[in-house]
Amino acid sequence: MARGRKRDRHDLLVRGGRVVSGRDVFDADVAVSGGTVAAIGPDLDVRAERTIDASDRYVLPGILDVHTHPVYLDDMEGLSVTAAHGGVTTLVHYAYAKPGSGLLETIRRFREDGESGSVLDFALHGGLFDPKSQSHEIPDAIGEGVTSFKMFMTYAKLGWMTDDYQLMRTLDIIARAGGLGMVHAENGLATDYLQDRVLEEGRDPRAAFVETRPAVLEAEAIHRAIAIARVADCPLYVPHMTAALGIEEVARARAAGRRVYAETCPQYLTLTDDDLLRLGPLLKIGPPLRDEADRLALWTALSDGVLDTVASDHAPKEKRIDDDFAAAPYGSPQAETMLPLVFDEGVRAERITWPRLVRLMCENPARIFGLYPKKGVLQPGSDADLVIFDPKAEWTIRRDDLHSRAPYTAYEGRPCVGKAITSIQRGEVVLEDGRLVARPGRGRFHRTAAGRADVGDLS
Numbered sequence: 001m002a003r004g005r006k007r008d009r010h011d012l013l014v015r016g017g018r019v020v021s022g023r024d025v026f027d028a029d030v031a032v033s034g035g036t037v038a039a040i041g042p043d044l045d046v047r048a049e050r051t052i053d054a055s056d057r058y059v060l061p062g063i064l065d066v067h068t069h070p071v072y073l074d075d076m077e078g079l080s081v082t083a084a085h086g087g088v089t090t091l092v093h094y095a096y097a098k099p100g101s102g103l104l105e106t107i108r109r110f111r112e113d114g115e116s117g118s119v120l121d122f123a124l125h126g127g128l129f130d131p132k133s134q135s136h137e138i139p140d141a142i143g144e145g146v147t148s149f150k151m152f153m154t155y156a157k158l159g160w161m162t163d164d165y166q167l168m169r170t171l172d173i174i175a176r177a178g179g180l181g182m183v184h185a186e187n188g189l190a191t192d193y194l195q196d197r198v199l200e201e202g203r204d205p206r207a208a209f210v211e212t213r214p215a216v217l218e219a220e221a222i223h224r225a226i227a228i229a230r231v232a233d234c235p236l237y238v239p240h241m242t243a244a245l246g247i248e249e250v251a252r253a254r255a256a257g258r259r260v261y262a263e264t265c266p267q268y269l270t271l272t273d274d275d276l277l278r279l280g281p282l283l284k285i286g287p288p289l290r291d292e293a294d295r296l297a298l299w300t301a302l303s304d305g306v307l308d309t310v311a312s313d314h315a316p317k318e319k320r321i322d323d324d325f326a327a328a329p330y331g332s333p334q335a336e337t338m339l340p341l342v343f344d345e346g347v348r349a350e351r352i353t354w355p356r357l358v359r360l361m362c363e364n365p366a367r368i369f370g371l372y373p374k375k376g377v378l379q380p381g382s383d384a385d386l387v388i389f390d391p392k393a394e395w396t397i398r399r400d401d402l403h404s405r406a407p408y409t410a411y412e413g414r415p416c417v418g419k420a421i422t423s424i425q426r427g428e429v430v431l432e433d434g435r436l437v438a439r440p441g442r443g444r445f446h447r448t449a450a451g452r453a454d455v456g457d458l459s
Contacts, residue, residue: 010049012048014059016053020354022359036383037378037382057388057389060362061376062385063090065338067263073333074406078403079091080119083312083336084438087387090123091123093110097134098130106126118442119441131162135166138177142178145446147369147449151183154188154221181237194212198212209288215242234451235261242294246262263310267410268290269295272291299351299352314334333409341416344417362375368450368458385425387423391417394416394417395416
């Protein structure tokens with residue numbers, strides 16, 4: 001790492017922390033000038049307008065959360081606030097173009113909302129609810145800096161499911177335009193039948209929920225999406241993976257040289273279907289929580305490099321524990337608790353290392369979506385996005401202490417060790433001693449280059 005020249009003058013100096021890269025952990029200071037990292041090294045002999053003491057704490061690149069939904073109880077501003085309290089510095093939101101809406105108009109509206117209200121930097125994915133009428137806008141969307149596009153292989157009853165014809169057509173368009181395809185992978189028609197059968201039989205939908213959306217139908221959809229993407233020669237990203245069977249499909253595709261990237265989420269790493277039975281509608285998410293064997297398989301896949309990223313799938317909705325389960329919406333608030341839970345259950349429990357956490361939550365998402373090395377890494381010239389993390393902070397997760405507008409957390413009363421204390425973005429302090437000090441509207445929109453960027457080694 002480069003050392004600062006003797007007595008250089010900088011805007012900010014983070015001194016005395018343990019810096020974590022995607023490959024190593026080392027004692028170093030970080031000097032910041034003009035919003036970028038100027039130098040990293042032990043005992044930098046430099047002056048700064050401000051010095052922050054990071055002794056006994058870890059200094060990470062800012063966390064990228066590349067799976068968020070600012071269209072429910074938390075909007076672009078609110079979601080950035082709750083994410084910032086969890087150590088996130090960059091968000092990639094899904095700009096969902098619902099049926100009847102255009103893709104470009106949706107992207108522009110989300111960008112305007114973010115630029116006026118977000119406290120964090122952000123980028124966008126295109127979300128296609130009606131690809132038959134929307135896919136032709138993909139090349140123009142790429143021209144506006146949105147290069148990743150998601151479709152649903154499920155939710156047929158809601159009118160959101162993309163059939164194989166439109167999936168093939170849209171992945172072909174994405175590939176020709178130089179973008180990245182994304183799919184919510186579950187077999188929609190089969191799961192709808194299973195849900196109808198449970199309702200006709202009068203069974204408790206809470207107890208039968210996982211049975212109606214089994215892991216094998218998630219794996220089948222992953223296999224089908226990979227096959228169609230292969231024909232289209234389109235790189236593919238599979239979000240919110242939940243189960244060992246799906247991991248096997250990704251590993252097989254990787255071994256054959258396919259460009260397939262895979263994500264899981266903190267809820268699948270920390271909760272199981274037993275928690276679903278306990279909390280009911282509060283943990284109705286899609287795909288559903290799996291069993292303990294699947295949970296542990298996800299950790300192994302993160303450690304082994306089969307899964308590439310961890311992202312929150314933050315989707316807070318108005319739900320109560322005694323709501324009608326069948327009518328309750330899907331979704332859960334996760335952005336603020338993501339980093340501490342992945343540290344507590346992962347690094348502290350010795351399932352993954354510190355460098356692996358940084359690859360999963362900083363470097364890899366930045367590489368996949370073409371934001372690297374501006375984001376996702378601490379090195380001279382990169383944006384000065386960093387998190388100072390206290391690995392010994394003991395706290396209890398309570399909804400009243402969190403910042404989402406959701407009326408609940410899935411982790412109420414859960415003891416946790418480790419917390420983001422201070423975060424900095426582009427050299428500006430965002431979170432200071434656990435208190436948000438950034439102003440709404442300071443966040444910048446970033447163009448992505450998913451599908452075009454040199455991803456490099458993610459393992």
